[in-house]
Amino acid sequence: MNKLNKDDLAAVAGGFQEVNKDLPTKGLNIKCPKCGSSKGDSFLRGALYDDSIGSVQYQCRCGCAFVVYKSRVILKNDFIKLCKDKGISYPFV
Secondary structure (H helix, E strand, O other), X not given: OOOOOHHHHHHHHOOEEOOOOOOOOOOOEEOOOOOOOOOXXXXXXXXXXXXXXXXXEEEEOOOOEEEXXXXXXXXXXHHHHHHHHOOOOOOOO
């Protein structure tokens, strides 16, 4: 029996699945809203987690920064505006 590691599995499945158990996005398939990439090496290491509101910010190598909040993908600039409109201080401006 051959076993695939996570990188091999991502290549076959065609996507990046968050595996960090400390993030609320664990188990979700992450995909860039700008370029559509979903390969693990397309994203910079070190997602930014704001535990006060439960959002996770990702940065794609194409330059797109986006936030996953309650399983919704929102461009970073739109999320910052949304937080400002709601009176929420987003720490990763």
